[in-house]
Amino acid sequence: VDTNDDKLVADYLGRLRAAASRLPTGRRDDLIGEIATHIAEARAAGPAEASEYPAHVRNVLERLGDPEDIVRAADQPAGAFDSYAAAATAAAPSDRAGPGAGLGALEISAIVLLLLGGFLAGIGWLAGVVLLWLSPRWRTGDKVLGTLVWPGGLLVPGVILAVVTAAQDGPRQMGPTHLAVVLIFVLFAMLGPILVAIRLVRHARRQPAQGTPDQLAPAGLRDAVPAEHGV
Amino acid sequence: MVAGEDGNLVVQMRRGVLPYCVLAMLRDKERYGFELVQSLGAVDGMVTGEGTIYPLLARLRRQGLVETTWQESTTGPPRRYYRLSPGGRESLTEFARSWRRLRDSVDDLLAGSGEETYG
Numbered sequence: 001v002d003t004n005d006d007k008l009v010a011d012y013l014g015r016l017r018a019a020a021s022r023l024p025t026g027r028r029d030d031l032i033g034e035i036a037t038h039i040a041e042a043r044a045a046g047p048a049e050a051s052e053y054p055a056h057v058r059n060v061l062e063r064l065g066d067p068e069d070i071v072r073a074a075d076q077p078a079g080a081f082d083s084y085a086a087a088a089t090a091a092a093p094s095d096r097a098g099p100g101a102g103l104g105a106l107e108i109s110a111i112v113l114l115l116l117g118g119f120l121a122g123i124g125w126l127a128g129v130v131l132l133w134l135s136p137r138w139r140t141g142d143k144v145l146g147t148l149v150w151p152g153g154l155l156v157p158g159v160i161l162a163v164v165t166a167a168q169d170g171p172r173q174m175g176p177t178h179l180a181v182v183l184i185f186v187l188f189a190m191l192g193p194i195l196v197a198i199r200l201v202r203h204a205r206r207q208p209a210q211g212t213p214d215q216l217a218p219a220g221l222r223d224a225v226p227a228e229h230g231v
Numbered sequence: 232m233v234a235g236e237d238g239n240l241v242v243q244m245r246r247g248v249l250p251y252c253v254l255a256m257l258r259d260k261e262r263y264g265f266e267l268v269q270s271l272g273a274v275d276g277m278v279t280g281e282g283t284i285y286p287l288l289a290r291l292r293r294q295g296l297v298e299t300t301w302q303e304s305t306t307g308p309p310r311r312y313y314r315l316s317p318g319g320r321e322s323l324t325e326f327a328r329s330w331r332r333l334r335d336s337v338d339d340l341l342a343g344s345g346e347e348t349y350g
Contacts, residue, residue, distance in 0.1 A: 027289065030289060031285060031286060031289065034264060034285040034288075034289075034311075035282055035285060037264070037265070037307075037308055037310075038264065038265050038268065038281075038282075038285070040307055040308060041265040041307060042265070044306055044307050063272065063280075063281045064280060064281050064282035065279065065280020065281065065282045065283060066280065067282070069280050069282070069283060070280065070282035070283055070285070070286065071286075073280075073282075073283035073286040073287065074285075074286035074289065075286075076286075
């Protein structure tokens, strides 16, 4: 009887694992672990009567429900509850991103340091990179872009510009063609970090947009009943 | 109203309030997953598939509405205990206020229409 129960459980967890393959690794492992623990706990608690044993495991699995339903619950897009809860937590003092602004102190510091931090002995830019990666507002792609374009931010084109300007007054003056090439290079080198900074600002703002309707009326009654499925 | 639609509405309503019922169960004490699921399962009409509570708990965790700690168990594997975070408490209070307003309004309307019919 016991081995049959084990087989039932293994089958169930196998179906769950297959259904959960579409979830991100961390969430998938977590979910499967939780369900496996639940089954273990339920089996350890056992039924009151020994005669109920054969039906017990089947009953436990039945109550857990179809693995596909469980995964669907893990997979659901942000619904009314999520934006409602997000609005509530965004207003909580523990949230470092501030009340739903999208562009909190962390994000602004990161962008300013990425652009100009290079002038603070180079350390400022590194601090900007750290803040960039700490912020939950940006996806990995944005973070990589912010790190690579360009290390030091405006420092390198700034220094070149300063050197060229200083040299124009001295004996090592450049010819007009040479100067134009250098200036165009400086312009492009400056454009990179500035365009990336603009992109970062826009993406940071985009994130909280889904929570906005609920933030306008956090105590609104319609939040309690999903409107899209009304009668 | 078609019966299917009616059933769907109840499902949607339940889905909407379930997260707050979980938060409410954690208001006074911390509980571990299996214990929570058992208690919720015992509430009439609250849960259809017990397994779907776990994704919900994971979401509450990600949203910072609950905090968790692992504790050893004498009878089996370590247990993950859930408790309300300050943000979760705030969210629950807010919901309780909205819920009472909605419930009272609906109750009044339902009672009112009954009186009109019979009065």
